[in-house]
Amino acid sequence: MRIALGIEYDGQAFAGWQWQKGRPTVQAAVEAALSRVAAEPIRVTCAGRTDAGVHALEQVVHFDTNARRKPYSWLMGTNTALPEEVRVLWVREISEDFHARYSAIARFYRYVILNRPMKSALLRRQVTWHYYPLDERAMQKAAEHLIGEHDFSSFRAQDCQSKSPMRRMHFIHVHREGDRVIVDLCANAFLHHMVRNIVGVLMEIGSGKQHPDWAREVLAARDRRCGGVTAPADGLYLGGVFYPAHFDLPRHPIFDHLPADARRYVPSETE
Incomplete structure (x- = not known):
């Protein structure tokens, strides 16, 4: 099963997104929390790595797992295990052709x-x-x-x-x-x-x-x-x-508040 997540985080407590030995990273925190819920090791792939101190209103990741959990259980269980600087905003079961990085337009x-x-x-x-x-x-x-x-x-x-x-x-x-x-x-x-x-x-x-x-x-x-x-x-x-659009993933509310002259440049499914 492939799962996609939308994640919000305050980057000030982390040495960036990507896992680094001996340093706190967002990836390490997310993988530890998901592994606890799945009762198996989880590795995630993100849409784009962020540097130390950089925040995310909505980072997107995906992971594959043999664990069967309801989306609500992934959401609440993972958030319970995460540090307060990181929160999962949404969870979706998704097709195996979705890739958090390479499917992004x-x-x-x-x-x-x-x-x-x-x-x-x-x-x-x-x-x-x-x-x-x-x-x-x-x-x-x-x-x-x-x-x-x-x-x-x-x-x-x-x-x-x-x-x-x-x-x-x-x-x-x-x-x-x-x-x-x-x-x-x-x-x-x-x-x-x-x-x-x-x-x-x-x-x-x-x-x-x-x-x-x-x-x-x-x-x-x-x-x-x-x-x-x-x-x-x-x-x-x-x-x-x-x-x-066919992946049917949520879009952050921030896009609804962009000025009209900016919204018209938002990429379409065909790009």
């Missing part, structure tokens, strides 16, 4: 910047603080240079293991909600540190240190050394993963 990330003079006492590790005023309109103008299919070499980490730097960016939407500037990004896939490097460039532009066309210049350079600072992990969230 797009990934959605959200980056949250607290843009005010003082840091937050309550959201220290859930947002990135930037005290200098940001011009979200300039950031949006800059982001438009990155829409479409491009070589994103200037925005990939030096140790990125992807075979190709080519990615298709469906949309980047920058907007302000009070003292927060939110950057929503959706692409077919992302390179290592790609979101944080894009946001780093956009923050330089929003601060007035660079002009919006600089984003296009950085992209065209195809050289990470031209790309500026990598934004911190604290404000980054894996927002959700898109799959073909």
Whole structure:
């Protein structure tokens, strides 16, 4: 039997998603909890690995098991065994042709910047603080240079293991909600540190240190050394993963609240 899960987590307590010897990881916590419910060893495959300190509104995983449990039993039993920083949101029995990583047609990330003079006492590790005023309109103008299919070499980490730097960016939407500037990004896939490097460039532009066309210049350079600072992990969230409709998986409510001009770029089953 193949099972798919949607998982939410606070990444500040973990050394990232992927299992690491002697270090707390989200994968290790999830596998330990599932193994307890299944009464057999469980190994999971995720839609996309997240780095240390990065959060998830909805990570998607799948696993195979001989154990027979009702979806409700998987949900409640696993959550009971998980640390409080991790929660399973939904459980679905799914066909064996589903793969959490390879069946995905797009990934959605959200980056949250607290843009005010003082840091937050309550959201220290859930947002990135930037005290200098940001011009979200300039950031949006800059982001438009990155829409479409491009070589994103200037925005990939030096140790990125992807075979190709080519990615298709469906949309980047920058907007302000009070003292927060939110950057929503959706692409077919992302390179290592790609979101944080894009946001780093956009923050330089929003601060007035660079002009919006600089984003296009950085992209065209195809050289990470031209790309500026990598934004911190604290404000980054894996927002959700898109799959073909025939898998009938839940979609995070965050998608219902995207602006209309962003929702129209949400990939369809045919992509």
